[in-house]
Amino acid sequence: MQPSPLANPLATVAQLEESGSRLDGIPADLENSIRFAGARLTQAAGILLRLPQEVIAQAIVVFMRFWVGPEGGSLAEFGARQVSAASMYLTTKLSAYPKSPRSIVNVYTYLDSLPSTYTEPESLQDTSKADAYYVSEGTYQARRMELFETEQRVLKTLGFQVQVVLPYTLCITYLQALDAFSHPRATELAKRAFAHLNTALLSPQLLYLTHQPPSLATAAIYLAAKEVGIKLPAVEWWEVFDTDREELGFLVVGMLSVENFVEEERARWQKNKVPMTVEELEAAMQTSSNGTE
Amino acid sequence: MASRWADTEADAAEALRKKKEKEEKKRLKLRKQQAEEAAAQAALEAEARPSKRRRLSSGDDEAAEAAPSKEKEAERNLLRFEAGGWAPCRHTSNFETLNHIEEGSYGWVSRARELSTGEVVALKKVKMDLKQDGFPTTALREIALLQRARHPNIVSLHEVLSGSSPDEVVLVMEFVEHDLKTLQEDMPEPFLASEVKTLLKQLVGAVSFLHSNAILHRDLKTSNILLSNRGHLKIADFGMARYIPPPNAPLTQLVVTLWYRAPELLLGAEDYGAEIDMWSFGCIFGELLSKSPILQGKNEVDELSLIFALCGLPSEKSWPGFYRLPNARSLKIPRDTGARAAGQIRAKFPFLTNAGAELLSSLLSLNPEHRPTAEEVVNHSYFKEAPKPKPMEMFPTFPSKAGQEKRRRRASPNAPKRGDGHGVQNVDFSSIFASRDDEETGGGFQLKMV
Ligand SMILES: Nc1ncnc2c1ncn2[C@@H]1O[C@H](COP(=O)(O)OP(=O)(O)OP(=O)(O)O)[C@@H](O)[C@H]1O
Numbered sequence A: 001m002q003p004s005p006l007a008n009p010l011a012t013v014a015q016l017e018e019s020g021s022r023l024d025g026i027p028a029d030l031e032n033s034i035r036f037a038g039a040r041l042t043q044a045a046g047i048l049l050r051l052p053q054e055v056i057a058q059a060i061v062v063f064m065r066f067w068v069g070p071e072g073g074s075l076a077e078f079g080a081r082q083v084s085a086a087s088m089y090l091t092t093k094l095s096a097y098p099k100s101p102r103s104i105v106n107v108y109t110y111l112d113s114l115p116s117t118y119t120e121p122e123s124l125q126d127t128s129k130a131d132a133y134y135v136s137e138g139t140y141q142a143r144r145m146e147l148f149e150t151e152q153r154v155l156k157t158l159g160f161q162v163q164v165v166l167p168y169t170l171c172i173t174y175l176q177a178l179d180a181f182s183h184p185r186a187t188e189l190a191k192r193a194f195a196h197l198n199t200a201l202l203s204p205q206l207l208y209l210t211h212q213p214p215s216l217a218t219a220a221i222y223l224a225a226k227e228v229g230i231k232l233p234a235v236e237w238w239e240v241f242d243t244d245r246e247e248l249g250f251l252v253v254g255m256l257s258v259e260n261f262v263e264e265e266r267a268r269w270q271k272n273k274v275p276m277t278v279e280e281l282e283a284a285m286q287t288s289s290n291g292t293e
Numbered sequence B: 001m002a003s004r005w006a007d008t009e010a011d012a013a014e015a016l017r018k019k020k021e022k023e024e025k026k027r028l029k030l031r032k033q034q035a036e037e038a039a040a041q042a043a044l045e046a047e048a049r050p051s052k053r054r055r056l057s058s059g060d061d062e063a064a065e066a067a068p069s070k071e072k073e074a075e076r077n078l079l080r081f082e083a084g085g086w087a088p089c090r091h092t093s094n095f096e097t098l099n100h101i102e103e104g105s106y107g108w109v110s111r112a113r114e115l116s117t118g119e120v121v122a123l124k125k126v127k128m129d130l131k132q133d134g135f136p137t138t139a140l141r142e143i144a145l146l147q148r149a150r151h152p153n154i155v156s157l158h159e160v161l162s163g164s165s166p167d168e169v170v171l172v173m174e175f176v177e178h179d180l181k182t183l184q185e186d187m188p189e190p191f192l193a194s195e196v197k198t199l200l201k202q203l204v205g206a207v208s209f210l211h212s213n214a215i216l217h218r219d220l221k222t223s224n225i226l227l228s229n230r231g232h233l234k235i236a237d238f239g240m241a242r243y244i245p246p247p248n249a250p251l252t253q254l255v256v257t258l259w260y261r262a263p264e265l266l267l268g269a270e271d272y273g274a275e276i277d278m279w280s281f282g283c284i285f286g287e288l289l290s291k292s293p294i295l296q297g298k299n300e301v302d303e304l305s306l307i308f309a310l311c312g313l314p315s316e317k318s319w320p321g322f323y324r325l326p327n328a329r330s331l332k333i334p335r336d337t338g339a340r341a342a343g344q345i346r347a348k349f350p351f352l353t354n355a356g357a358e359l360l361s362s363l364l365s366l367n368p369e370h371r372p373t374a375e376e377v378v379n380h381s382y383f384k385e386a387p388k389p390k391p392m393e394m395f396p397t398f399p400s401k402a403g404q405e406k407r408r409r410r411a412s413p414n415a416p417k418r419g420d421g422h423g424v425q426n427v428d429f430s431s432i433f434a435s436r437d438d439e440e441t442g443g444g445f446q447l448k449m450v
């Protein structure tokens, strides 16, 4: 089979049913929490590294791919932070914006120093010096080795399938095809659609691992048009973009549910830290099992 | 027409080899069938029990959930587009090496067989220096681009393997019998005009595909172009390739093997584009006609002199940007050029038709803007006039060196590489080409064409 250059490799049903972490006894809801926090961490690190959203999005998808399937990585063996850093590092290598191990280590150490996982986003904005965050030489060397080793494991676990096609450009093309840009609120429409595409990256349903870019772009436009109140053609226009009604419905619900999920996660973790390393996870599982018995 | 390529003795040897190959294939087919049956059986059994992890897992697997129900799978499949998935790298022990083909500058290549299917493939081992930047960026790019660049005239990458040691990573590619460089070295005479056309047509089709997907190859040369025994051409070696970056991102000039390197690169241009591949394409065109590389410079300055001698001297009129290029200022080039500005392409390739000569001259334009795009070459009248491109199935076959024993190390320059210390040490070019790291061989002289 010749994969289309516009298609992504997708997770198989078997990969979605099982994961390395669950096989290692980590509860599914905890795994979801950590994966979500890890995706957010990747997003935050990308912003601090001044990377364009396309590169950040690719890193998040690579991060998400790593954990799925019985042969995927397990949180009992790899911390979300180290996998996030490795995904970011290798993604930037393939981009026009390579980042040095030094910047990666600095930024992740800085983010690690924040008191809680769900820090207000504003506090991230004024940290222009995060990639110069002080790290002792010993820590730096250890983190750098960890970065390289994890990079290898990510590459090998994914069989080197680290290319990601994103729906952003398609989204613009589709809006043009729908003649949406003649509308006075076109900018708002496009902004909303992009926001949905960004949110979908964090989805616990792993929407970028289960659906192709055309469908993601179509669903984002559908939702955005509803919200902004712009009427799109009365015909089933989504079929033109290779998306059937069923898939559209699934994606729309999936995109909308992320918001709820975010709220639940905030409420669940409050001022605490989601365990982002193997040690932190072990400690957290210890306490929770003590608590219940 | 009898083959011009091999004498009767070699023909007999080839026939014997083919017969053996046939028998071997039969045997392997049987083995493959058995393997497939076994695999299908195993898959059936696996489906009946919960999936287990391949690695040793510390937790108990009993918690694993039941296998996915069939209905669910069918339902989901409806939603899927045609695209692959991913799985961990398989181990190198699934393959057995048959013979080494070539030791390149960044890895080695060998011919191998997959044990379970009997398929013959080419393995390219990645040379690793993990301590510096982790997994080598060039190899990562090569893999990523080959995954994307699926085209009949681009070598196909099947998968990536990992070995027992962490730094063993191997690319599995389809095996192709020849590369154009080794092949030409063994041919008593150059390709026929109709054969050259068939080769160039395939080559430019692939280059056009790459460029329209925003990929620059950056190391087109005959040793990176493979040819099957059926006359099917495939571009290989994406070790230098990359996506065309956003405007203003500076690019390294350390690309393209010297003899195929465009003048703007030699002169230090930082914002080059697809035109550099078209220059290399022109060099390959000339090489196929004359059976040896046409611009064999000893170093960068020498390369430039050869280029100017063949293609004429640059002038403010023919190449307005020329004097603004970083290294151009330090060159002494007579301005009252006269006849010398014309170049000698027509005279050097007397057997070429007018259309052919026009195409070659335009590809070897000093000014990158004057070179045709790959798309334009595809539609050039050269490919439509007589002699017609020879049909691929009429292509002569040649004994394959890659399919047999170890090959000689070749004596032409390699793709440039930052900071590799081997070979001749730096010579003083500092006044002219200050930023170059290696691969200069000649003495520190100045270009003078007076
Ligand atoms: N798929 C293949 N089938 C058969 N032979 C191949 C294949 N790929 C490469 N080769 C042979 O191996 C040689 C080196 O391969 P390649 O150019 O990919 O490696 P490299 O290490 O980048 O080499 P170099 O640095 O010398 O350009 C080729 O010139 C060709 O002879």
Ligand SMILES: [Mg+2]
Pocket: B104, B223, B224, B237
């Ligand atoms: Mg090569």
